[in-house]
Amino acid sequence: MSKQTGLKVCVVGLGSMGMGVATSLLRGGFETIGCDVSEDAMTRFVASGGKAIGNPAEAARDADVVITVVVNAAQTEAVLFSAGAAAAMAKGGVVLSFATMGPDMARGLEERVEALGLGYIDAPISGGAGRAAAGELTIMGSGRPEAFDKVRPVLDAIAQKVYELGDRAGIGASFKIVNQLLAGVHIAAACEAITFAKALGLDIAKVYEVITASAGNSWMFENRVPHILEGDYAPRSAIDIFTKDLGIVSDIGRNLKFPLSIASTALQMFIMTSAAGMGRDDDASVARLLAQVTGLDLPEAPGTI
Amino acid sequence: MSKQTGLKVCVVGLGSMGMGVATSLLRGGFETIGCDVSEDAMTRFVASGGKAIGNPAEAARDADVVITVVVNAAQTEAVLFSAGAAAAMAKGGVVLSFATMGPDMARGLEERVEALGLGYIDAPISGGAGRAAAGELTIMGSGRPEAFDKVRPVLDAIAQKVYELGDRAGIGASFKIVNQLLAGVHIAAACEAITFAKALGLDIAKVYEVITASAGNSWMFENRVPHILEGDYAPRSAIDIFTKDLGIVSDIGRNLKFPLSIASTALQMFIMTSAAGMGRDDDASVARLLAQVTGLDLPEAPGTI
Numbered sequence: 031m032s033k034q035t036g037l038k039v040c041v042v043g044l045g046s047m048g049m050g051v052a053t054s055l056l057r058g059g060f061e062t063i064g065c066d067v068s069e070d071a072m073t074r075f076v077a078s079g080g081k082a083i084g085n086p087a088e089a090a091r092d093a094d095v096v097i098t099v100v101v102n103a104a105q106t107e108a109v110l111f112s113a114g115a116a117a118a119m120a121k122g123g124v125v126l127s128f129a130t131m132g133p134d135m136a137r138g139l140e141e142r143v144e145a146l147g148l149g150y151i152d153a154p155i156s157g158g159a160g161r162a163a164a165g166e167l168t169i170m171g172s173g174r175p176e177a178f179d180k181v182r183p184v185l186d187a188i189a190q191k192v193y194e195l196g197d198r199a200g201i202g203a204s205f206k207i208v209n210q211l212l213a214g215v216h217i218a219a220a221c222e223a224i225t226f227a228k229a230l231g232l233d234i235a236k237v238y239e240v241i242t243a244s245a246g247n248s249w250m251f252e253n254r255v256p257h258i259l260e261g262d263y264a265p266r267s268a269i270d271i272f273t274k275d276l277g278i279v280s281d282i283g284r285n286l287k288f289p290l291s292i293a294s295t296a297l298q299m300f301i302m303t304s305a306a307g308m309g310r311d312d313d314a315s316v317a318r319l320l321a322q323v324t325g326l327d328l329p330e331a332p333g334t335i
Numbered sequence: 336m337s338k339q340t341g342l343k344v345c346v347v348g349l350g351s352m353g354m355g356v357a358t359s360l361l362r363g364g365f366e367t368i369g370c371d372v373s374e375d376a377m378t379r380f381v382a383s384g385g386k387a388i389g390n391p392a393e394a395a396r397d398a399d400v401v402i403t404v405v406v407n408a409a410q411t412e413a414v415l416f417s418a419g420a421a422a423a424m425a426k427g428g429v430v431l432s433f434a435t436m437g438p439d440m441a442r443g444l445e446e447r448v449e450a451l452g453l454g455y456i457d458a459p460i461s462g463g464a465g466r467a468a469a470g471e472l473t474i475m476g477s478g479r480p481e482a483f484d485k486v487r488p489v490l491d492a493i494a495q496k497v498y499e500l501g502d503r504a505g506i507g508a509s510f511k512i513v514n515q516l517l518a519g520v521h522i523a524a525a526c527e528a529i530t531f532a533k534a535l536g537l538d539i540a541k542v543y544e545v546i547t548a549s550a551g552n553s554w555m556f557e558n559r560v561p562h563i564l565e566g567d568y569a570p571r572s573a574i575d576i577f578t579k580d581l582g583i584v585s586d587i588g589r590n591l592k593f594p595l596s597i598a599s600t601a602l603q604m605f606i607m608t609s610a611a612g613m614g615r616d617d618d619a620s621v622a623r624l625l626a627q628v629t630g631l632d633l634p635e636a637p638g639t640i
Contacts, residue, residue, distance in 0.1 A: 133535065156549045168549060193545055204535040205545055208528050212551030215524040219597050223517050229593045230438065230509040240498055240510055244461045244473060246517030248553035288534045288629055292524050295600040324593055 038120070039063070039184060040093040042086055042109045044071035047128070047155065048099030050162025051188050053078050057165065058187030065089035087114035094123050095184050102274065103131035106139060116146055124149035124177045126184070130210060130275050132282050133200035140173070140199035149177030152199035154206035155189075158266055166190035170209070172201035207282060210275040211293045216250035217272065218296035221316035224255055228326050235259055257314040261331040269316070270309040272300045343425070344368070344489060345398040347391055347414045349376040352433070352460065353404030355467025356493050358383050362470065363492030370394035392419035399428050400489050407579065408436035411444060421451055429454035429482045431489070435515060435580050437587050438505035445478070445504035454482030457504035459511030460494075463571055471495035475514070477506035512587060515580040516598045521555035522577065523601035526621035529560055533631050540564055562619040566636040574621070575614040577605045 037060055041052040044066040055062040056079050064075040064082040072082035083089035086109050090096045096115055098106045106129050110116040116125060125143050127136070127150065136152040143150040151173035161167055167189045171178070174197055178185075185192045195201045223246070227237045238255050241247055257263065276297035283290040299316050306322070308315040321328045342365055346357040349371040360367040361384050369380040369387040377387035388394035391414050395401045401420055403411045411434050415421040421430060430448050432441070432455065441457040448455040456478035466472055472494045476483070479502055483490075490497045500506045528551070532542045543560050546552055562568065581602035588595040604621050611627070613620040626633045 170545060170549075191548065195541065195545070201537070204532070204537055205542065207535070208532045208537070208542055209546060209549050209551035211531065212524055212528050212546065212553070212556065215597070216521065216551070216553060219517055219520040219524075222595060222597050223513050226516065226588065226593055226595065227509070227513045229591050230512070230587075232506070232509055232513070236500065237510065237513055240475060240500070241514060241517065243496065244475075244514050245554050245558070246514035246521070248517070248521060248556075249550050251517065251553075253550070282535075283531065286534050288531055289625070290527060290531065291600050291604060292520070292527050292597065295596050299596060320594070 037061075037094045037181075037184060038092060039095045039097065040065060040090045040115070041097045041099060042066075042089065042115060043099035043105075044068070044075050044082075045099065046159035047162045048097075049075065050159055050164070051097060051099055051128075051167070052080055053163065054165035054188045055184065056080055058183070060184065060187065063089045063093065085113070087118040090115035090118045092118070092120045094120050095126060095181055096123065097126040097128065097184075099128045102129050103135035103139070105129065106131070110139070111142065116143055116148060119148060121147065122149070122180075124151060124181050126151050126153045126181060128153055128155050130154050130206050130278060131203055132207070132278055133203040136199040136203040149174060149180060150199055151177050151181065152202040154202055156206070156209060157190075161190070162188075169193065170195060170202045170205040172196040172203075173199055207279055210272075211279045211290070213250055214272045214276045214279070214300065215292050215296045216248040217254055217313050218299045218316050220248065220251040220254055221258070221299075221314060221320060223251075224258055225317050225320040225324065225326060225328070228321070228328065229324060254314040257312050258317045259329055261329040263308070263312040263315050263318065265310060265312045267313050268310050269300055269303050269313050272313055273297070273304050273309065276300060342366075342399045342486075342489060343397060344400045344402065345370060345395045345420070346402045346404060347371075347394065347420060348404035348410075349373070349380055349387075350404065351464035352467045353402075354380065355464055355469070356402060356404055356433075356472070357385055358468065359470035359493045360489065361385055363488070365489065365492065368394045368398065390418070392423040395420035395423045397423070397425045399425050400431060400486050401428065402431040402433065402489075404433045407434050408440035408444070410434065411436070415444065416447065421448055421453060424453055426452065427454070427485075429456060429486050431456050431458045431486060433458055433460050435459050435511050435583065436508055437512070437583055438508040441504040441508040454479060454485060455504055456482050456486065457507040459507055461511070461514060466495070467493075474498065475500060475507045475510040477501040477508075478504055512584055515577075516584045516595070518555055519577045519581045519584070519605065520597050520601045521553040522559055522618050523604045523621050525553065525556040525559055526563070526604075526619060526625060528556075529563055530622050530625040530629065530631060530633070533626070533633065534629060559619040562617050563622045564634055566634040568613070568617040568620050568623065570615060570617045572618050573615050574605055574608050574618050577618055578602070578609050578614065581605060
């Protein structure tokens, strides 16, 4: 057990977000076990001073907190139940589930985790890899107050802002879904607007300057358009994150019989960009798709052909 | 002529924006003539200390600067040419055209104004009625440098920020079009997201708090959602402004053969809201339409039934 905190933490999923979370925990003095299907990711975590175990149940053995930083509800369920991580945890432990998923899925996981005598926090995150590495995530959390109390030192080590949005799972998931609807639409709109500006013959760097000071601005316009201006589509967050997240939004809307005209249109743009072979590229690649279709030349990064 | 500035200015169009511009000019010491089809608007301007003349050519007689604060290119053309305002201006005068219009229309107006020996600035504005009244508009301008030089004191009196985006008309118009594309999409997305949040059973005031601190935020989400939270649809900017502006965006896209999937979807939502009888209500009324369709109860202003 860590001398400083007394909590043993297991992070399952050492992608760009999970690695940042796990290294933030190391910095915070937690005994931290990393777990990933990628040997390379585990090697990098060990090089950062952590411990790594590839089997989720072994990695989670006697852990007070298990944090699942995987892609979706299905992977979360596979880690916690099929692979046995939840059953291996210390008595009274708490699961922190970070994946974006529908509220019904989050409530189902909470029920199964609580049936094992454990706590569960529905804790979707916002903030990119940089903020994960800095321990400055935003968490849109919901769950029982006693579960929050138990993991408070862990949350403090990884997040700048923790919203406690309700006392059961599903509420955090719903907030995240609303955020992802807006974020996805704003990325697609930013890409549509900046390529349209190019088609109008405008200096798109100047467009960025003017729009970011005007009523047309969005957090995503401000954050993603620089990737387009630099011609840099290395994935900070990939197209297929939004084919997934807007897919979840779309499923929920259909189940609720709630019409989501704009989100559905944005989803189609991400699907189209993924279909064109850019699913793993940066999500600003929607602009590249539109430029390809319309025969426009967007900036290219130095060294690209 | 004004003792302080030496420039005589005529403002045609005393709606919420034009009235703010005209009163800002009075405060700045300009001899200012207001002109509107509404007697009531002219009476209010006179009560503010201005002069008002209903006939555009008489109002613009010997004016050094004519500012057209009307709805579109057709009205701008009607004021300047059909009604004779341009021909009545002082020698070497400058027209400042504020309406949102396509770049081709702006270039056409510039050509006809210059043919009379006058200057023309394509000067679409951003910022609501409050900023117009405070003399703090943003102007996305383009036109000949000598025209800008001549009207500099006028611009200083009405705008906080003046972009000089090019030396001919059309460039300012294009920047404004890109801004309106984004602004319209962001309003429609904000309305879709906040009613969807309501359908998910969330506390929408809390959603506002969380989203405005997250990556899903936009200038419009932050500005318009409070109207929904307060149930206040008195028009700060009306639905039909965006049926018009996204209509212009859509026309340009079609002419350029540029696909505008998201902007077109947003346009349809404004049209649907207008069709439902809310064209003159605040543009956040897209949320009311979605709530009506889905049977959700959004907040109502105190005193409404």
